[in-house]
Amino acid sequence: MSNTIYDIARQAGVSIATVSRVFNESPNVSSKTRKKVQNVAKEMGYQPQGMAQGLARRKKNVIMAVVPLLSNYFFLQVLNGIQDAISETNFELHIYNVKSSEKPVDQLKRLLGRRWADGYLFVSIHLSDSEWKMISQFDQQMVLIDDAYSACNYFQVNNKQGARKATRYFLEHGFKRIALITAKEESIPAAKRRQGYIQTLTDWGLTPDESLIVSGDTQYRDGFNEENGYEAMQKLLEQTPNPEAVVCMSDIQAIGAISAMKEQNLSLPIIGYDDIQLAKYIGLSTMRQPMYKMGKEGTNVLLDQIGKDQPKVVQKEYIPDLILRSTSSQQN
Amino acid sequence: MSNTIYDIARQAGVSIATVSRVFNESPNVSSKTRKKVQNVAKEMGYQPQGMAQGLARRKKNVIMAVVPLLSNYFFLQVLNGIQDAISETNFELHIYNVKSSEKPVDQLKRLLGRRWADGYLFVSIHLSDSEWKMISQFDQQMVLIDDAYSACNYFQVNNKQGARKATRYFLEHGFKRIALITAKEESIPAAKRRQGYIQTLTDWGLTPDESLIVSGDTQYRDGFNEENGYEAMQKLLEQTPNPEAVVCMSDIQAIGAISAMKEQNLSLPIIGYDDIQLAKYIGLSTMRQPMYKMGKEGTNVLLDQIGKDQPKVVQKEYIPDLILRSTSSQQN
DNA sequence: TTGAAAGCGCTAACAT
DNA sequence: ATGTTAGCGCTTTCAA
Numbered sequence: 001m002s003n004t005i006y007d008i009a010r011q012a013g014v015s016i017a018t019v020s021r022v023f024n025e026s027p028n029v030s031s032k033t034r035k036k037v038q039n040v041a042k043e044m045g046y047q048p049q050g051m052a053q054g055l056a057r058r059k060k061n062v063i064m065a066v067v068p069l070l071s072n073y074f075f076l077q078v079l080n081g082i083q084d085a086i087s088e089t090n091f092e093l094h095i096y097n098v099k100s101s102e103k104p105v106d107q108l109k110r111l112l113g114r115r116w117a118d119g120y121l122f123v124s125i126h127l128s129d130s131e132w133k134m135i136s137q138f139d140q141q142m143v144l145i146d147d148a149y150s151a152c153n154y155f156q157v158n159n160k161q162g163a164r165k166a167t168r169y170f171l172e173h174g175f176k177r178i179a180l181i182t183a184k185e186e187s188i189p190a191a192k193r194r195q196g197y198i199q200t201l202t203d204w205g206l207t208p209d210e211s212l213i214v215s216g217d218t219q220y221r222d223g224f225n226e227e228n229g230y231e232a233m234q235k236l237l238e239q240t241p242n243p244e245a246v247v248c249m250s251d252i253q254a255i256g257a258i259s260a261m262k263e264q265n266l267s268l269p270i271i272g273y274d275d276i277q278l279a280k281y282i283g284l285s286t287m288r289q290p291m292y293k294m295g296k297e298g299t300n301v302l303l304d305q306i307g308k309d310q311p312k313v314v315q316k317e318y319i320p321d322l323i324l325r326s327t328s329s330q331q332n
Numbered sequence: 333m334s335n336t337i338y339d340i341a342r343q344a345g346v347s348i349a350t351v352s353r354v355f356n357e358s359p360n361v362s363s364k365t366r367k368k369v370q371n372v373a374k375e376m377g378y379q380p381q382g383m384a385q386g387l388a389r390r391k392k393n394v395i396m397a398v399v400p401l402l403s404n405y406f407f408l409q410v411l412n413g414i415q416d417a418i419s420e421t422n423f424e425l426h427i428y429n430v431k432s433s434e435k436p437v438d439q440l441k442r443l444l445g446r447r448w449a450d451g452y453l454f455v456s457i458h459l460s461d462s463e464w465k466m467i468s469q470f471d472q473q474m475v476l477i478d479d480a481y482s483a484c485n486y487f488q489v490n491n492k493q494g495a496r497k498a499t500r501y502f503l504e505h506g507f508k509r510i511a512l513i514t515a516k517e518e519s520i521p522a523a524k525r526r527q528g529y530i531q532t533l534t535d536w537g538l539t540p541d542e543s544l545i546v547s548g549d550t551q552y553r554d555g556f557n558e559e560n561g562y563e564a565m566q567k568l569l570e571q572t573p574n575p576e577a578v579v580c581m582s583d584i585q586a587i588g589a590i591s592a593m594k595e596q597n598l599s600l601p602i603i604g605y606d607d608i609q610l611a612k613y614i615g616l617s618t619m620r621q622p623m624y625k626m627g628k629e630g631t632n633v634l635l636d637q638i639g640k641d642q643p644k645v646v647q648k649e650y651i652p653d654l655i656l657r658s659t660s661s662q663q664n
Numbered sequence: 665t666t667g668a669a670a671g672c673g674c675t676a677a678c679a680t
Numbered sequence: 681a682t683g684t685t686a687g688c689g690c691t692t693t694c695a696a
Contacts, residue, residue, distance in 0.1 A: 004688095004690085005690060014667090016690080017668080017669095017691085018666065021666090024692095028665060028666080030666090045470065047442055047444075048445075048446070048690065049445075050446040051383040052672090052690040055688090055690070055691090056690040058672070079403070080403050087433070093428070093429070094428065110379055113377060113378060113380075114379050116382050138334075255614065262615075281591040282591065337673065347682065348673090349675085349682070360681060362681060362682090380673080384673035385673085385675075386688090387688045
């Protein structure tokens with residue numbers, strides 16, 4: 001069960017070139033030999049070894065999705081889109097995740113050098129422009145999802161606008177003391193959403209109150225986790241007066257926050273972020289990000305560009321939609 | 333930025349063997365040449381190509397997790413454990429997912445033949461004994477997580493016992509008309525849990541009522557999805573009298589089910605299954621599966637066995653724990 | 665339609 | 681300590 005092209009060739013009484021030809025669907029094989037080879041191969045459970053093929057062809061037929069941490073609902077949706085796009089092709093999808101213990105850019109450099117794949121999807125990998133520049137120098141095909149760099153393909157959603165929309169909604173409904181449950185300070189999307197929130201308040205003639213911008217202390221997944229939301233809400237509820245409404249940076253934090261409110265028999269209006277699948281079922285109002293769509297479109301672009309030498313770069317920015325359900329109103 | 337070991341050798345004025353040596357941390361290199369090579373390599377952004385290494389070494393330093401569909405909270409936790417185990421080694425983790433469009437066993441045969449990895453983790457891949465036998469014939473190192481086969485390493489949790497515990501809890505608290513929200517008929521874990529449920533009722537002297545065993549019509553992820561739970565609960569609530577309590581096959585279905593109850597201002601006692609992270613925050617009572625643990629232990633076993641020729645097989649079965657929170661009591 | 669043979673980019677004896 | 685060379689299992693000319 002551990003045979004090579006030589007074993008098949010010998011067994012079928014042909015040369016290895018012929019075996020190779022039938023596996024590569026070359027037309028230049030008589031249907032008789034083809035049949036024979038196929039039978040032998042099937043019988044012996046033979047498949048060409050991927051690595052040998054990759055080396056010989058200088059093409060691997062794999063695309064690699066690089067993600068920071070798999071344990072995140074956001075990625076799940078993106079990956080769904082990626083998978084659906086890939087499954088229509090004969091490419092394989094391999095997923096690689098960067099560890100938090102080492103600088104992402106260093107990990108990427110090492111990874112790209114190894115040439116595992118024909119193309120790379122970087123999902124929610126946030127690098128500086130100079131870092132992305134380094135990465136582009138490997139000249140591998142790639143597309144960024146949920147980040148942007150001027151010289152690359154990217155699919156991104158406007159974080160500032162997302163936070164603005166949520167904040168504006170509450171302002172328009174008469175709320176003034178609007179809290180923001182944020183994530184890890186260093187998170188780039190978090191920083192942008194925070195800006196959007198602050199600008200919106202300012203535009204409205206209000207002075208942003210730093211004490212209403214909080215995050216929990218639990219920091220894994222950059223703070224985008226249930227416990228973080230729970231802790232953040234506890235901090236908010238210690239303040240008097242309480243905030244009148246709260247904007248979150250993820251649905252998952254909103255769930256934690258709601259749990260903290262329930263413990264105190266409160267239910268302030270709250271808006272999450274992402275629109276993960278279960279948001280609908282708990283009535284969570286939220287900023288919807290087109291996660292599936294980004295994954296699918298990004299993958300299609302990548303697939304399309306593989307093989308071409310000077311593909312034109314495609315860049316797209318989405319604006320998140322405000323999905324109103326029950327948690328955003330006063331009497332939820 | 334696309335150079336080979338020859339480029340580095342030439343540039344550093346050494347042979348390719350020496351370059352290979354420094355990258356393989358051979359002691360037989362003078363520290364002077366080592367430095368020189370390292371500098372040149374760094375400057376030229378060189379990394380050995382994974383595929384060429386894999387071919388030459390007959391060892392790839394990658395382990396592959398094979399999963400049926402990534403969009404499932406259960407896997408997320410298992411994958412977390414896998415990742416944590418892997419990150420302590422110099423192995424790479426690649427994730428592969430089998431499509432629903434083709435028989436799993438055929439996909440596995442193709443995959444294993446290609447020899448992408450040194451070892452395989454099959455997560456929630458349910459095959460018959462004869463199918464697993466075929467797969468074992470590839471004699472690759474592997475461990476099954478969430479399935480069992482007598483000749484393989486496996487880490488499994490007892491589905492029957494899980495359902496028994498949940499059902500028994502309700503029986504002991506005086507409930508009789510206990511409903512079961514199940515998943516796709518063909519799902520093996522679902523079938524086992526169903527058996528556990530039925531046996532428990534029978535043991536208690538009750539006659540199981542088929543009309544209380546329902547599933548929604550939305551079948552993706554084998555029915556383990558929110559919508560399915562929602563639909564199932566709607567069906568249950570059409571019956572008179574309503575059931576007195578309900579056991580679910582996943583937390584995610586329970587969330588859908590609760591949503592359906594809320595719409596009718598009902599809140600029957602309900603128990604989920606899995607104990608996904610957010611269960612705690614919505615107060616969901618559930619059967620806890622040691623997902624992280626299975627992932628981590630399974631990976632460690634695999635890692636440990638790679639390279640050995642006759643490793644002893646390790647098999648482990650867990651019993652899920654009943655985690656009581658608020659949804660399992662009458663006045664939730 | 666088929667086969668022989670030269671790579672693909674590495675590793676690992678075997679020499680020196 | 682370093683270099684030479686024969687593979688690893690394929691693909692792909694080039695000849696026949």
